[in-house]
Amino acid sequence: EIVLTQSPDTLSLSPGERATLSCRASQSVRSSYLAWYQQKPGQAPGLLIYGTSSRASGIPERFSGSGSGTDFTLTISRLEPEDFAVYYCQHYGSSLYTFGQGTKLEIK
Amino acid sequence: EVQLVATGGGLIQPGGSLRLSCAASGFTLSSSYMSWVRQAPGGGLEWVSIIYIGGSTYYADSVRGRFTISRDDSKNTLYLQMDSLRAEDTAVYYCARVPSFFYYYMDVWGRGTTVTVSS
Numbered sequence: 001e002i003v004l005t006q007s008p009d010t011l012s013l014s015p016g017e018r019a020t021l022s023c024r025a026s027q028s029v030r031s032s033y034l035a036w037y038q039q040k041p042g043q044a045p046g047l048l049i050y051g052t053s054s055r056a057s058g059i060p061e062r063f064s065g066s067g068s069g070t071d072f073t074l075t076i077s078r079l080e081p082e083d084f085a086v087y088y089c090q091h092y093g094s095s096l097y098t099f100g101q102g103t104k105l106e107i108k
Numbered sequence: 109e110v111q112l113v114a115t116g117g118g119l120i121q122p123g124g125s126l127r128l129s130c131a132a133s134g135f136t137l138s139s140s141y142m143s144w145v146r147q148a149p150g151g152g153l154e155w156v157s158i159i160y161i162g163g164s165t166y167y168a169d170s171v172r173g174r175f176t177i178s179r180d181d182s183k184n185t186l187y188l189q190m191d192s193l194r195a196e197d198t199a200v201y202y203c204a205r206v207p208s209f210f211y212y213y214m215d216v217w218g219r220g221t222t223v224t225v226s227s
Binding site: 032095100 | 154
């Protein structure tokens with residue numbers, strides 16, 4: 001079973017800054033099966049990125065995804081106040097899903 | 109509007125059973141894969157189960173043999189039958205749609221229903 005490890009656990013930044021979130025897989029994974037989600041308190045998760053780098057419908061261009069093999073990155077180019085939330089990476093493979101433990105993006 | 113509404117959560121004693129429902133609107137349930145994901149209090153997301161269009165089902169190791177995913181196409185509703193419940197099953201349970209059979213992402217999520225297993 002593939003394990004996804006996100007880093008850092010918490011990222012403290014200010015609005016306007018650039019955020020870089022990492023997701024590392026325990027073995028090489030198929031890029032088309034790597035997705036990112038955003039979750040705000042009291043809400044269900046929302047899809048941000050699928051297939052490593054494709055933005056979901058309605059997601060602003062400041063969100064971008066990249067990576068391959070075992071290392072994947074979610075980048076938020078210029079943080080807006082509404083971007084402070086918890087972010088999860090997700091992988092699908094062999095008929096099961098794995099989520100990373102999450103990165104909390106908090107206001108500095 | 110595409111929407112999922114999960115219901116059926118509540119307080120249940122250890123060893124008990126509960127059935128969650130997830131009503132879909134704005135799309136046909138039988139044309140998508142559907143999944144359940146849960147989140148323990150203060151915790152991260154944990155995948156629970158998936159049902160494919162053809163009816164094949166898969167489960168996380170933590171629930172296999174105790175939980176059963178199913179759907180009623182006539183009611184456009186997804187279910188999760190949970191038996192032999194344990195304290196560690198306490199969580200918010202979300203249903204989610206998997207629309208793409210190439211990317212397997214979850215694009216629509218229900219609001220979630222809370223299950224508390226406690227005596």
